[in-house]
Amino acid sequence: MAIGWYLSVSAIIFCIGSAGVLTHRNPLVILLCLELMLNAANLALVAFSRMWGGEDGQVFALIVMVVAACEVTVGLGLIVAIYRRRMPIDVDELNELQG
Amino acid sequence: MSAVLFFIAAIGAIAGAIGVVTLRNPFYSVLALVVHLICLAVLFLLLRAEFVAAAQVVVYAGAVMVLYVFVVAYVGGGEQMLGGAVLRVLGPLFALALAIELCIAMLGSALKGVSGKGAPYVSGFGTPAHIGTLFLTKYLFPFEVASILLLVAAVGAVVLARRRRGLEEPDEQFELRIRAPRPAYTGTMAEAAGTRIAETVPEPERVGDVSTHEGGW
Amino acid sequence: MAVTTFGWLILLCPLIGTTVIALLFKRLPGRSAGWIATTAIGLSFAFSIATLFALLSHSPDHRQFTSSLWDYDVSVGVDAKLSILVDPLSVFMALVVSGVSTLIHLYSVSYMTSDRGDSRYFAYLNYFVLSMLLLILAGNFMLLIVGWAFVGAASYLLISFWYRRTTATRAGLKAFVINVVGDVGLVLGTFFIFKHTGSVDFVKTFHEAPQVFTHNGTDITVACLLLLVGAFAKSAQVPLHTWLPDAMEGPTPVSALIHAATMVTAGVYLIARMHPLFEQSPTAADVGAIGGCLTLLIAATVGLVVTDIKRVIAYSTMSQIGYMIMGVSVGAYSAGLFHLMTHAFFKALLFMGAGSIIGAMAGNQSLDRMGGFRKALPFTFAAFVIGGLALSGLPPFSGWLSKDDIIAFLDNRGGGFLILGIAGYVGALLTAIYTFRMIFRAFFGDPVPEAVELEHGHLAHADVPTNPMTGEEEDTDVGFPGPGHFIAEREFPMKIAMGTLMILAVIAGVLQIPGVDDVVTKFLDPTFADSKFAGVEPSTGSAWLGLVIGAAIAVAGIAIAYRIWVVAPGTSTRVRERVPAVYRFLSNKWYFDELIDFLIVRPTLWFGRFTQNVLERVVISGAVTDGTTGLVRAGSAAVRRAQTGFLRYYAAVMVVCISGVALYFLISAT
Numbered sequence: 001m002a003i004g005w006y007l008s009v010s011a012i013i014f015c016i017g018s019a020g021v022l023t024h025r026n027p028l029v030i031l032l033c034l035e036l037m038l039n040a041a042n043l044a045l046v047a048f049s050r051m052w053g054g055e056d057g058q059v060f061a062l063i064v065m066v067v068a069a070c071e072v073t074v075g076l077g078l079i080v081a082i083y084r085r086r087m088p089i090d091v092d093e094l095n096e097l098q099g
Numbered sequence: 100m101s102a103v104l105f106f107i108a109a110i111g112a113i114a115g116a117i118g119v120v121t122l123r124n125p126f127y128s129v130l131a132l133v134v135h136l137i138c139l140a141v142l143f144l145l146l147r148a149e150f151v152a153a154a155q156v157v158v159y160a161g162a163v164m165v166l167y168v169f170v171v172a173y174v175g176g177g178e179q180m181l182g183g184a185v186l187r188v189l190g191p192l193f194a195l196a197l198a199i200e201l202c203i204a205m206l207g208s209a210l211k212g213v214s215g216k217g218a219p220y221v222s223g224f225g226t227p228a229h230i231g232t233l234f235l236t237k238y239l240f241p242f243e244v245a246s247i248l249l250l251v252a253a254v255g256a257v258v259l260a261r262r263r264r265g266l267e268e269p270d271e272q273f274e275l276r277i278r279a280p281r282p283a284y285t286g287t288m289a290e291a292a293g294t295r296i297a298e299t300v301p302e303p304e305r306v307g308d309v310s311t312h313e314g315g316w
Numbered sequence: 317m318a319v320t321t322f323g324w325l326i327l328l329c330p331l332i333g334t335t336v337i338a339l340l341f342k343r344l345p346g347r348s349a350g351w352i353a354t355t356a357i358g359l360s361f362a363f364s365i366a367t368l369f370a371l372l373s374h375s376p377d378h379r380q381f382t383s384s385l386w387d388y389d390v391s392v393g394v395d396a397k398l399s400i401l402v403d404p405l406s407v408f409m410a411l412v413v414s415g416v417s418t419l420i421h422l423y424s425v426s427y428m429t430s431d432r433g434d435s436r437y438f439a440y441l442n443y444f445v446l447s448m449l450l451l452i453l454a455g456n457f458m459l460l461i462v463g464w465a466f467v468g469a470a471s472y473l474l475i476s477f478w479y480r481r482t483t484a485t486r487a488g489l490k491a492f493v494i495n496v497v498g499d500v501g502l503v504l505g506t507f508f509i510f511k512h513t514g515s516v517d518f519v520k521t522f523h524e525a526p527q528v529f530t531h532n533g534t535d536i537t538v539a540c541l542l543l544l545v546g547a548f549a550k551s552a553q554v555p556l557h558t559w560l561p562d563a564m565e566g567p568t569p570v571s572a573l574i575h576a577a578t579m580v581t582a583g584v585y586l587i588a589r590m591h592p593l594f595e596q597s598p599t600a601a602d603v604g605a606i607g608g609c610l611t612l613l614i615a616a617t618v619g620l621v622v623t624d625i626k627r628v629i630a631y632s633t634m635s636q637i638g639y640m641i642m643g644v645s646v647g648a649y650s651a652g653l654f655h656l657m658t659h660a661f662f663k664a665l666l667f668m669g670a671g672s673i674i675g676a677m678a679g680n681q682s683l684d685r686m687g688g689f690r691k692a693l694p695f696t697f698a699a700f701v702i703g704g705l706a707l708s709g710l711p712p713f714s715g716w717l718s719k720d721d722i723i724a725f726l727d728n729r730g731g732g733f734l735i736l737g738i739a740g741y742v743g744a745l746l747t748a749i750y751t752f753r754m755i756f757r758a759f760f761g762d763p764v765p766e767a768v769e770l771e772h773g774h775l776a777h778a779d780v781p782t783n784p785m786t787g788e789e790e791d792t793d794v795g796f797p798g799p800g801h802f803i804a805e806r807e808f809p810m811k812i813a814m815g816t817l818m819i820l821a822v823i824a825g826v827l828q829i830p831g832v833d834d835v836v837t838k839f840l841d842p843t844f845a846d847s848k849f850a851g852v853e854p855s856t857g858s859a860w861l862g863l864v865i866g867a868a869i870a871v872a873g874i875a876i877a878y879r880i881w882v883v884a885p886g887t888s889t890r891v892r893e894r895v896p897a898v899y900r901f902l903s904n905k906w907y908f909d910e911l912i913d914f915l916i917v918r919p920t921l922w923f924g925r926f927t928q929n930v931l932e933r934v935v936i937s938g939a940v941t942d943g944t945t946g947l948v949r950a951g952s953a954a955v956r957r958a959q960t961g962f963l964r965y966y967a968a969v970m971v972v973c974i975s976g977v978a979l980y981f982l983i984s985a986t
Contacts, residue, residue, distance in 0.1 A: 004205050004206055005105065005109070006142065006146065007205045008201075008202055008205050008206065009109045009112065009113065009142070011198055011201035011202055011205060012113055012116075012198060012202075013112060013113065013116045013135075014197075014198075014201070015194040015195065015197050015198035015201070016113070016116040016117060016119075016120055016194070017116065017119075017120075018193070018194045018197065018967075018971050019120060019190055019191045019193075019194035019195075020119060020120035021190075021964070021967050022186055022189075022190030022191075022193065022194065022964055022967055022968050022971065023120070023186060023187055023190040023191065023964075024120075025964075026125060027963075028125050028167075028170065028171055028174065029119075029125050029128055030963070031167075032119050032125075032128050032129065032132050032167070033119060033120060035132060035163075036116050036119055036120075036132070036135065039135070039136065039139055039159075042139070042151075042155075043139060043142060043143075046143055046146050046148045046151055047146055049146075049148065050146045050147060050148070050218070051218060052218060053218025053219070053221065053224070055224065055225065055229050055230055055233055056233070056237075056238075058148050058150065058151045058225060058230060059230060059233050059234060059238050059241075061148075061151050062150075062151060062154060062230070063238075063241055063245055065154060065155070065158060065159060066245045066248065066249060067245070067248065068159075068163070069158065069159075069162070069163050069249070069252075070248050070249055070251070070252030071252075072163050072166065072167070073166070073252045073253065073255075073256045074252050074255050074256055074259065076166060076167070076170045076256070077255065077256035077257075077259035077260040078259055079170065079174060080170060080173065080174065080259070080260045081259045081260055083173070083174045084260075084262075089174060091962070091963040091964060092962060092964075094963075095960065095961030095962050095963075096961060097961055098959050098960055098961030186964055186965075186968060189968065190964070190968065193968060193971045193972055193975065194971065196975050197971060197974065197975045197978070200975055200978045200979055200982060201978065203982065204978065204981075204982055
């Protein structure tokens with residue numbers, strides 16, 4: 001298949017993910033949608049790596065996966081801490097970090 | 100054959116994505132994401148990225164999603180309401196706009212960098228051997244940095260989620276540490292911010308000194 | 317030892333004195349501060365005499381010595397060193413200053429006995445003598461200015477010595493501000509001179525002056541006029557004289573030393589020292605002479621009506637300094653300086669007597685409340701009479717010879733200066749009248765209660781300490797002014813000091829009898845040898861004529877005063893009622909204070925308020941600082957509104973912006 005197909009799939013998944021981030025209020029689901037977007041990027045990277053013939057894209061994708069894992073870890077830790085403080089798990093309520 | 104597989108995997112991935120976004124129960128969203136990840140792994144295999152596909156399944160779907168499942172089980176979530184009135188409409192619209200742009204960029208003749216089938220296949224492309232070599236030669240520094248990042252994230256998660264003393268209800272407090280008394284106004288920020296009441300030290304009795312005590316500096 | 321070594325020693329003694337007292341006053345036992353100070357100045361006087369003899373041991377042509385301790389600012393174009401100039405003029409002044417200062421220190425030892433601030437007093441007094449000697453012995457403009465400024469500071473410190481009195485502090489401020497005006501004039505004058513001669517050293521400047529300046533040209537005239545501003549401010553000449561009567565707020569010995577004998581003569585010294593420059597600019601010299609003449613007349617008229625005894629003597633000082641300034645401006649250098657010396661003697665004597673009678677009056681200084689002290693205070697009476705006769709110019713007292721020396725010189729120069737000479741005679745008449753007005757009112761007539769008490773041997777004390785000027789009660793819990801009042805009859809040091817001055821006031825005249833000897837002129841000759849007026853002297857005959865006229869005028873003045881105040885008391889009241897406008901004009905001191913207030917003080921205050929309210933508050937605080945901060949704050953408040961705290965809002969912004977960027981790239985790629 002031409003690379004373009006893979007890239008469009010990646011684009012579609014990316015935009016679905018961003019739509020999810022913009023609409024949900026539960027931080028857990030937002031993190032899930034963030035994972036979607038990261039995966040879409042991974043797909044694009046691997047597709048280009050196939051196109052160019054070097055494995056650099058795949059290495060990049062692996063690093064992205066590492067970063068995603070770390071981010072999920074810390075994010076979920078935050079959510080657990082919020083839950084423990086008995087604060088609402090709702091990004092619209094958690095808005096104290098403002099100007 | 101690969102085309103058919105591609106379409107199946109692609110449709111599966113997109114369906115999973117839509118499932119993540121639209122399902123109400125966060126637990127079901129997690130399961131949808133697992134489906135999505137597996138389909139993505141198939142796509143990686145189609146692109147001859149064997150190691151990445153394996154890592155995707157083992158690390159992503161296997162570890163990260165399991166972590167997610169645990170947290171969702173702990174935190175729960177129940178019925179999810181979608182966001183505020185404005186963004187409920189506008190959000191998908193923005194995303195749609197972005198999608199259209201990207202597709203135009205991709206499929207239009209504007210982008211010259213996207214060429215047909217791809218480079219000729221080199222044997223060993225995508226194998227752990229090649230990836231490993233790259234990691235240890237050309238991308239050594241990112242490799243090390245990534246490991247430090249993992250360490251930091253692990254420490255951070257532990258710090259964030261541990262039980263913090265002094266901020267829980269009094270019946271959960273563990274009265275083990277020594278509370279060294281400090282004289283009043285010898286200032287910690289906590290005292291200034293009001294989260295800690297200063298304890299005044301009683302003045303040691305000075306024999307023979309009858310001068311009036313003048314507090315403060 | 318070399319002449320200049322003695323010169324440095326003259327300066328060293330008061331320096332040590334003031335330092336010791338100032339630093340160690342807590343450890344000094346009892347009242348020893350006064351004796352230390354007196355000893356220091358006494359030693360200084362001894363060294364002055366030694367310098368005199370050392371100087372005399374050289375031939376008259378070689379009596380100018382400079383010595384420099386170190387370079388102060390010797391660099392491109394400037395050559396300021398710490399140097400002194402020892403020549404007849406400076407030795408003469410140093411003798412007068414240190415001699416009279418010793419006697420006044422002795423007097424002060426008794427006068428300040430019960431005052432808790434006496435260590436401070438003696439430290440200041442020694443500091444003053446140091447500054448005056450520094451001024452006199454300075455060998456270049458820089459050190460002169462330093463001494464000049466120090467003297468002003470010492471004057472301020474001593475006038476407002478009893479600083480709990482508002483009148484005293486205000487008087488000190490007034491004196492200092494007017495002195496600063498003079499300082500500015502002096503410094504600017506120095507700059508003008510330096511600009512042309514390129515040197516601040518006296519010897520070099522005077523050598524260069526004839527070559528560099530055109531005779532009566534603008535540059536030298538401006539420079540000399542600026543120097544005159546300085547001299548007038550320091551010597552309390554019109555129009556910079558308003559500080560001197562107010563300066564009587566200080567203790568009486570201070571008035572005696574600073575405002576009679578020494579500091580106010582600094583202006584005379586300045587003109588005498590700068591005589592090569594003044595002779596190059598006759599215009600400036602004429603201005604000086606006219607200023608001196610006006611002052612002597614104005615001050616004499618005011619002295620006729622003031623009722624505070626110290627202020628009568630103050631106006632008399634102003635008037636006599638007018639004579640001296642007139643003298644040195646027109647070229648009568650030795651005459652002017654001779655009058656300076658005799659005036660130091662009898663004026664200090666008069667002030668000391670005033671201190672004594674004020675002590676008898678329990679602090680009150682008003683002539684209206686004094687009377688008939690002749691029997692109660694015989695010694696003080698004698699002091700006043702001798703001082704008064706010397707001041708009025710009765711033969712054979714010293715004031716007669718010195719004052720008429722000046723006037724004779726003026727008459728000799730002729731032309732317009734004759735008018736100044738006649739004005740001098742008029743002034744002499746007025747001098748005699750107001751001096752004896754003071755004496756007759758204080759010592760003749762019916763004894764007032766304080767005098768009666770004193771005749772029975774009991775010194776009066778006031779129930780509550782009051783401010784002599786305003787009469788308001790004041791708080792002396794701080795320890796000063798001290799509760800004790802001292803009169804000469806009971807205090808031995810006072811008697812010694814006054815006695816010495818009495819003798820000097822009588823006999824000092826023998827130094828310069830026309831036709832017989834002219835010790836002062838001959839002594840000062842080396843300094844003034846380069847003057848145009850070096851040989852110009854009135855002939856013996858005309859000098860004696862002038863002396864006879866002077867004597868006649870003095871006798872006439874005393875007779876008039878006797879008539880008005882002793883024979884027919886009440887005459888003065890009748891005269892006053894006849895010309896109330898004149899009386900008001902005179903008793904308001906010719907309205908100079910009001911004039912200066914209107915011309916200078918009010919506009920300055922207005923300007924200050926204006927800058928505060930408009931410039932400071934509106935422009936700088938308001939527009940510049942508050943405006944800038946306001947702008948920044950408004951800007952940041954506007955920007956801050958983008959930080960809402962809503963996560964999804966941020967995400968939406970990011971998505972929109974990324975779409976925008978992508979769109980841009982898309983479009984630019986086509």
